[in-house]
Amino acid sequence: MKSTTHGERLIRLNRLGFVNCYLVREDDGFTLIDAAIGGCGKPIVQAAQTLGLPIVRIVLTHAHVDHVGALDELHELLPDVPVAITERDARFLSGDKSLDPDEPVDKLRGGYPIVKTRPTQLLHAGDHVGSLEVIATPGHTPGHASFLDRRDGTLIAGDAFQTLGGVAVSGTVKPLFPLPALATWHKASALESARKLRALAPSRLAVGHGRVLEQPLAAMDRAIAALARELKQAEPRQALSDNV
Numbered sequence: 001m002k003s004t005t006h007g008e009r010l011i012r013l014n015r016l017g018f019v020n021c022y023l024v025r026e027d028d029g030f031t032l033i034d035a036a037i038g039g040c041g042k043p044i045v046q047a048a049q050t051l052g053l054p055i056v057r058i059v060l061t062h063a064h065v066d067h068v069g070a071l072d073e074l075h076e077l078l079p080d081v082p083v084a085i086t087e088r089d090a091r092f093l094s095g096d097k098s099l100d101p102d103e104p105v106d107k108l109r110g111g112y113p114i115v116k117t118r119p120t121q122l123l124h125a126g127d128h129v130g131s132l133e134v135i136a137t138p139g140h141t142p143g144h145a146s147f148l149d150r151r152d153g154t155l156i157a158g159d160a161f162q163t164l165g166g167v168a169v170s171g172t173v174k175p176l177f178p179l180p181a182l183a184t185w186h187k188a189s190a191l192e193s194a195r196k197l198r199a200l201a202p203s204r205l206a207v208g209h210g211r212v213l214e215q216p217l218a219a220m221d222r223a224i225a226a227l228a229r230e231l232k233q234a235e236p237r238q239a240l241s242d243n244v
């Protein structure tokens, strides 16, 4: 895995140029965010060892195959390390692809593999995992979560945003890297979640696909505006001018 450091606490691990997972430095060791793709288990553990700290918890942004692909490998290597995912996306890990009655009816897209590892912690909005606060960001998947490090404003947004092929909200097709958009369940929810993340005014944006952005607010604004235009849910000012 290729590793890059961003600020004092965030390390991006990249596989094949397009899959990221992250190590977040805590006082007691690393929190691993996401489990990349199959074959990454050992390289992830080795990367943490090289950096001198053990992985003490595993947290998943969502249940897609490029975020949980090495979960079983990691669990085998680190059997005592707790695994956390939202209660909603946890259902996918055991093969339950039903939607709840209050969820928008749309097609589940992307790969949702069944894994052997059972999560030990089911997350909800507002929970804390180490120093990270759980932000519910449904849209890309029904139970997608993002994680805000309140210590320095780093936001780990999973696939709620992408930066590979251009900065985009999940759902906007970027021709150079269309996979996150093609795997997105419900675009209008993804847009709402992107606005929620922008309102947190993060100082750094780390995503599942693409580079880490410093001072990302202007780029997030442009990405939100682009999807809003696509969905014809223009910002209020634009909506007004549309109606004139």
Ligand SMILES: [Zn+2]
Pocket: 062, 064, 067, 110, 140, 159, 180, 183
């Ligand atoms: Zn995804």
